[in-house]
Amino acid sequence: MTAAEPKPFISGYKTDNIEWQRITGSPRFDYPIDYWVAVLGVQPETGQIDFLSKWEPNAYCHYHRHLGPTTTLVLEGEHHVVETTATETIHKIRKPGFFSRNQGGDVHMESGGPTGAVVFFSCQGVDGGKLFDVMDRDGKVLITATIDDFLSGKLKG
Numbered sequence: 001m002t003a004a005e006p007k008p009f010i011s012g013y014k015t016d017n018i019e020w021q022r023i024t025g026s027p028r029f030d031y032p033i034d035y036w037v038a039v040l041g042v043q044p045e046t047g048q049i050d051f052l053s054k055w056e057p058n059a060y061c062h063y064h065r066h067l068g069p070t071t072t073l074v075l076e077g078e079h080h081v082v083e084t085t086a087t088e089t090i091h092k093i094r095k096p097g098f099f100s101r102n103q104g105g106d107v108h109m110e111s112g113g114p115t116g117a118v119v120f121f122s123c124q125g126v127d128g129g130k131l132f133d134v135m136d137r138d139g140k141v142l143i144t145a146t147i148d149d150f151l152s153g154k155l156k157g
Helices: 145-151
Strands: 021-024 034-043 049-056 062-064 068-083 088-095 099-102 109-124 130-135 143-148
Touching: 034 088, 049 068, 049 145, 130 145, 143 145
Parallel strands: none
Antiparallel strands: 021 034, 034 049, 049 109, 062 109, 062 130, 068 088, 068 099, 068 109, 130 143
């Protein structure tokens, strides 16, 4: 590492004592879905939710679209994001310390790298707490995940 290169970000965030909800895929999905979600805080009256997602190595969450603004901070591993537009597919690899704010609306896949990933999300729900549209490969909405779904444990494949 040269003097001009930043030091790697090591989170040190302890995730062992957090209550995780595991989400796996079903045969209707043709990619490996295996990730965990832990709600850290929620303000239902404003539609705000903060949570961690933890991906197993080389596993995905469901193909989806964030409906409202989202803040992201990669804590551990590699966070892979594959965005799909009408004209191209872009594969981004985000390392620990990566921070972004997004207004929502983008359609993408997310996965952990070779050692998995842990990512902090802060999401603003829309229309009474709607957070994500889970979609099939053709862009058809299968379900819309809400804050209530996160809190009740209904986020299953």
